[in-house]
Amino acid sequence: MGSAGLLSRHKVEFAKKLVQVCPGDLNRVIFAGSGADAVDGAIKLALGATGRTKILSMVKAYHGHSGFSLSANGKDYYKELFEPLMPNFDFLPFGDLNAFLRKADRNTAAVILEPIQGEGGIHVASDEYLAGLRRHCDNLGIQLIFDEIQTGFGRTGKLWAYEHSSVVPDIMVLAKSIGGGVYPNGAIVYRDTPVLTNFGEKNPWFHVSLGGGSDIGCRISSKVLDYIVENRLWENAERMGGKIRNGLLKLQEQNPEIILEVRGRGMMLGLEYKHDFMGMLMAECLSRKGMFAAYSGNAPQVMRFQIPLTLSEPEADEVISIIEEALKIMKLYLILLMPLSRLPLIGRVLNNQKVLISSSAFLRKFGF
Numbered sequence: 001m002g003s004a005g006l007l008s009r010h011k012v013e014f015a016k017k018l019v020q021v022c023p024g025d026l027n028r029v030i031f032a033g034s035g036a037d038a039v040d041g042a043i044k045l046a047l048g049a050t051g052r053t054k055i056l057s058m059v060k061a062y063h064g065h066s067g068f069s070l071s072a073n074g075k076d077y078y079k080e081l082f083e084p085l086m087p088n089f090d091f092l093p094f095g096d097l098n099a100f101l102r103k104a105d106r107n108t109a110a111v112i113l114e115p116i117q118g119e120g121g122i123h124v125a126s127d128e129y130l131a132g133l134r135r136h137c138d139n140l141g142i143q144l145i146f147d148e149i150q151t152g153f154g155r156t157g158k159l160w161a162y163e164h165s166s167v168v169p170d171i172m173v174l175a176k177s178i179g180g181g182v183y184p185n186g187a188i189v190y191r192d193t194p195v196l197t198n199f200g201e202k203n204p205w206f207h208v209s210l211g212g213g214s215d216i217g218c219r220i221s222s223k224v225l226d227y228i229v230e231n232r233l234w235e236n237a238e239r240m241g242g243k244i245r246n247g248l249l250k251l252q253e254q255n256p257e258i259i260l261e262v263r264g265r266g267m268m269l270g271l272e273y274k275h276d277f278m279g280m281l282m283a284e285c286l287s288r289k290g291m292f293a294a295y296s297g298n299a300p301q302v303m304r305f306q307i308p309l310t311l312s313e314p315e316a317d318e319v320i321s322i323i324e325e326a327l328k329i330m331k332l333y334l335i336l337l338m339p340l341s342r343l344p345l346i347g348r349v350l351n352n353q354k355v356l357i358s359s360s361a362f363l364r365k366f367g368f
């Protein structure tokens with residue numbers, strides 16, 4: 001069982017191993033059952049430890065679907081059916097330090113962000129922005145929370161995305177790759193500061209989960225981490241990610257009417273199309289060529305490529321050639337759709353997310 005009250009060799013070994021590979025003084029661990037559960041625990045830690053009531057998150061952020069994490073999501077689509085959610089959450093444009101300064105005050109417990117926004121459409125936070133947040137959080141006593149649930153475990157070309165900027169958060173949340181796609185697990189890793197440690201020690205049960213941090217989960221997470229570290233998979237993410245990025249940039253040059261921008265870091269890449277509807281259409285075209293690619297939940301015009309970190313060179317070539325083929329299929333659809341999309345009403349309907357989802361289901365149902 002995962003309960004923190006039932007410590008075991010496997011839990012302790014994995015927790016120790018995890019903090020050893022986290023540069024900076026991130027050296028305390030609480031396990032969680034999922035990413036959303038870890039985000040909930042991190043926000044509770046910040047609220048409880050500071051005694052403050054306000055949380056700042058980012059427009060287009062994605063942090064999960066449970067209480068605090070859902071409230072921190074920066075898109076109404078996920079939230080509107082369940083309001084009222086948790087109080088005192090406010091949202092900032094990602095990357096805008098002045099917006100942070102306008103909203104942050106001495107009642108702000110934490111600011112939470114993904115160092116590279118995933119669902120938001122692969123937006124990389126600049127080093128200056130992160131350093132600025134760190135500085136102002138220190139001045140105002142605000143806890144800086146990094147959600148590394150997508151960016152962690154080597155995906156961006158470093159083991160943790162925060163290493164690119166050397167800005168160490170107060171609290172980091174992890175999930176997804178922590179279980180290697182085999183077994184769910186999650187973790188809240190935090191700094192040993194008086195405010196956080198005192199709260200954790202006085203309230204050892206403030207966030208518990210029977211499932212998160214189970215012995216099986218920790219044994220698997222431990223092996224996953226060993227494999228990543230022994231094989232320095234972040235270096236492969238950097239190399240193969242660079243290769244795919246170059247391939248995508250070439251496709252952008254050849255298809256300026258379709259591709260607006262290629263961005264990201266390591267093996268966390270985003271391809272922004274000129275119109276919202278193109279993300280869903282391209283997902284369809286790629287699936288016909290055997291590739292499963294998701295457009296970003298909070299930015300449907302951006303396709304996310306988060307390919308396994310073990311990708312080989314021939315596989316990277318194959319990825320690019322499949323995308324090339326899928327673009328050819330998409331161009332056939334565009335002969336009809338592009339003129340239609342220029343008509344204001346039809347353009348609005350085409351780019352509406354609900355219409356996109358139901359038309360894709362309709363086409364599949366009838367075997368297209």
Ligand SMILES: Cc1ncc(COP(=O)(O)O)c(C=O)c1O
Pocket residue numbers: 034035036037039062063064065114118119147148149150175176
């Ligand atoms: C950045 C980020 N945070 C939090 C979550 C929530 O994780 P989980 O689905 O494990 O609850 C996700 C899941 O996609 C995520 O991408």
